[in-house]
Amino acid sequence: MPKLIKSSKIRTITRVNDFIVKFANVNGSGSASANKLFAKSVFRMGIPVSPNNIFPSNIQGLPTWYEVRISEAGYLGRREGVDLMVAMNEQTIKSDIDSVVPGGYVLYNSSKTLTKNLIRDDVQYLGIPLMDICLREFNHPAQRQLFKNIVYVGALAAFLNIDFKVLTAMVSEQFRGKEKLILPNIHALELGHQYATENYSCPLDLQLQAGDKTTGKILMDGNTAIGLGCVYGGATIGAWYPLTPSTSVVDSFAKYCKRLRIDPGTGKKKYSVIQAEDELAAIGIAIGAGWNGARAFTATSGPGISLMQEFLGLAYFAEIPIVLFNIQRVGPSTGMPTRSQQGDLLSCAYASHGDTKHILLFPASPTECFEFAARAFDIADRLQTPVIVMSDLELGMNEHICEPMDWDDNQGYDRGKVLDATQLEAIEKFGRYLDVDNDGIPYRTYPGTHADKGAYFTRGSSHDPYAAYTEDGDVFADMMDRLELKLTTALQYIPKPEICNEGSNTLGLMFFGSTDSAIQEVLDSLTKKGIKLDTLRIKAFPFHDSVHEFLNEHELTYVIEQNRDAQLKSLLKIECNADNDKMQSILSYNGVLPSAQRIENEILNSMQSLEGSGEVPA
C-alpha cells in the first residue's frame, strides 16, 4: 500500500458547486473521453459546467489539459486558479501542482511516490494507486492503460459526490452496441470509487450537490452544431481541406447526413462531401455549386482564409452565394493551431483585392452556431454573395451549456431571386446584373433553365448589367455602387445586435462571439461594486445603425476582443465613423478566453485612470 500524504494542518477549501477541476494528461493516452464523462456527469446532475480542452498540435506525447469550471451561478467563462488538479502527466506535474490554489487538492497516481519537490504543505494530496489497481484488475495492456483514466473518474465521483448512477448510465449509453465494454468500464469506475471511499473521508469539503440549473439545456460543441445547421439549412455539398480547428464541422455534417440525408426509397445520398486538394479547390467547388443552384459550403481556419482570398473576390463580384465557416485559431501564419483567437475580422470583412466587403456572422453559443449556419444559406441566396460565419476554436471545439436547438417547420428556405422558365418567358430581356428592384440585388438563373432565355456569362472581369464584358469606367463604377447598395439591403436579413441598454448608464460594453461566456460574470461583479454598464453583442457585419447609436449614447464603450490589433474597433471606426475617444479596447491574444476577472480588472483600472484625469463619465 503506497504511503498517503495527509496533513490535518491544511485548511482545505470548502465549496459546493463552485470550483475548478483541471486534468493534466498526456495527449493520446485516452483521457479525453474519461474527462468528458466527468464533465457531463456534472451537467446531468443539474449543475452548470464548462469544460475547456487545452490541447497541443500533436497526435501523441505532448501535454494536454482539460479544465472544468463548475459554477452554480452559471458563470461559464474562464476563471483563474485550480481547486482540484488531476495530475496525470509526469512531464508537467511540477507546474500543475504549483498551479493549485492554497487549500486545493491534487489527485495523483500514488503507484509512484511523489518526489520531494512536488510536495506542498498547503494543498491536500489524494493518492490513488492507479497503476497497481489496473495491473491487478485488467489483463490486456491497452485496458491497463486506458482504464487508469476511468478509475480516476470513479475516485472523483467519491471525492466530489457525483451520483454514481449518472456515471454508470452514461457508460451504458456510450457503449450501446458494444456491450462487452460496459461492464469493464463500470468496474473501473467502481474500483476508483471504492479506493477513495476506503482511504479518504468522502466527499471532500469541495463537493457537488445535484440541482436543476441545467434543466432543458444541452451540452454541445459549436462545430457539431454548425455541421447540423448545414444539414437543416439545406446544404448538399460540403467541400473542405482538413485544418484544425475546422475539421469537426465537416465531420459533423457527414455524420448527420449519413443518418438524415439518405433517400429512403433508393438508399442513395442527398449530399456530397468532397475532401479537396487544398482550400482553393474547396471554395472553388462551393462556388461552382452555388452558381449552379445547390447550397454549398466550406469550412476552414485562418490559413485557409488566406488561400481563399482570390475566390472570395470572384464570388463577391460575380455575385455567387456560398457559405464559409471560419473556425478561427491563433495567427499570424501557422501561429498556435490549437489555440483560440478572434483574429480574422479584417481579413474576412474585406477579403480579396479591390473594393470588397463580406457579410460576417458571429455566433456566441452552439445554439447560435446551429441557427446562424442554417440561416447563412438563406442570407447567401437572398443576397447572392459569400456569407462567412465567424466562430473560433473555443466555441467550436469545446462543449458549452446552451439552449436546445430550435427549428420552425413552417419557415422554408429563402432561395432568393431566382427566375424559372415561366418567369423568364414573361421577361423581354434578362439582365443578370440589372437592379430591377432598386435594392442592389439582381435576378439570377440556374444553367439549363430555359432553351432561349436566361443564359449569361459569369465573369470576374468587369461586366455591365447584361453580364457583357465592359471596360467602360462609368458602367464599372455603377456596378460597384450597386454592390455597396446590396450590402445596405443586407441589414434587413442579417441578425441584429443584442442590446441591453437601460438608458441611464454612461458606460457601454461591446463584444462578440466566444467572449460572451464571460460577460454576465463581469456585469454581476461590477454591479456589486456599484458600477453598471450597458451591453451590445455584435452578431453580424456590416453593422446595423443601432451599433453606431450605442456608441453615440455612451460616454465610453469598452470593446472586448481576442486579438492584438483591436480589429473590431478598427471596423467600427471605418464603418460607423465611430469616435476613437469613445471606445476603449480590452484585448486578449494569448490563445485562451479572457477571464471575467481579467475583463473586470481592465475596466476598473481604466475607470481609476479616468477618475485620476478627471474625465470620469458623469
Next chain:
Amino acid sequence: MSYINKPKFQHPQLETNDLGLTRRDYEGSFTTLCAGCGHDSISAAIIQATADMSLEPHRVAKISGIGCSSKIPAYFLNKSHSFNSVHGRMPSVATGANLANKELYYLGISGDGDSASIGLGQFCHIVRRRINMLYIVANNGTYGLTKGQLSATADLGSKTKSGEESQFDNIDMATLGIELGASFVARSFSGDKKQLIPLIQAGLTHKGFAFIDIISPCVTFNNIDASAQGYKNTWENHVALSEIDFVPMREEITTSYNAGKEKEITMHDGSVIRLHKTGNHYDPYDKENALHHINQHKKQGKIATGLLYINQSTSDLHELQDTVEKPFNTLTHHDLCPGSDVLADINNTFR
C-alpha cells in the same frame, strides 16, 4: 480582332438539325482573339460538333479559367450558361457545378498556362475525381495575354518569337491525364477539323472524365518555325492515329462496319465512334500502349493525335458517391430538412 456585333440575319435555307436549330443557334459573340488564332478554330469546331449532334445548347454549361483560351466560351454556344472563373481553378468550379446538377453537359475550357502551370494541381485532382465532363486544353505553349512567355507545355528547346528558348522538359497533358486515370484522352490539332469535331462529340458523349489536348498555335507570339506548337511544326509532324467518325445515338447507322479496317466503339448512350485505317493495330483500351505510342512519337519529334485512350468501365463522381437521381439543385426544403421532431431527438443526445 473586331468590335462589330454579329448580324442577326441568317440565310433562310440554312440547314437545321434534329432540334430544328441552325448553326447560328450554336454560335457565340464575335471573337476578340487575334486573326488566325487556333483557338477560333476550336470555337468553330465546338459549334459544328454540338450543332451536328443536335445537343440542346442550354443543356451545356461552359466553364473556363483565365487566359486567351478561357475567353473562348464567349465565342460559341450563346444559349448556354458560362462561367469564366479564376486562373487555374476551373477544375474546382466545374466539380462544384457538376455536383449541383448531374444532368447537364459540362464543357471545361482551359489553356496550357491555366492547366499545366498555375492550375496543374487542380487538373490532376479533377482527373482523379472523375468528373463527368469534357475538358479541353487549347495548347499553344505560350502565354498570349501577357505577351509571349513560354509555358510549361513548350518542348525543351522550343523557341518563342522573342527568341527565348525553353530550358526545361515539357509537361505532356495527355500522358499525365492517362496516368492519373482520365477515361477518355485525345490529342488533336486546331487545324484538323475533320479529326477534332468527332473527338469533341465523342468527348461530350463519354460518361466520365474526357480530356482533349488541342495544339492550337498562337499566331502572334509562338508561331515561328522553331516553336513546337507553331503551325509549321504541327502541320508537318502531327501523326493522326486514325480517321474518326462520330455517329450520334439518334442517327441510324447507314454505312457498314468493316471489321478488318475499322474499330467501333459504342458510347454509353448508344452513340458510336468509328476509327478507320488503324484496323486492329492500335488498341485504345490499352493504357500502357497509349503512353508508349505518345512517347515514341515524341522521341521522333512527332505529335501523336487522335483518340489515344478510352476506358468505358469507370464510374463518375456521382456514381462513386452514390448520389440521388434528382439533381441536387432541384432538391427542396421537403427533401433536405429533417424537421423539428428529429431535431428534438438530436437535442436529447446532448443531454
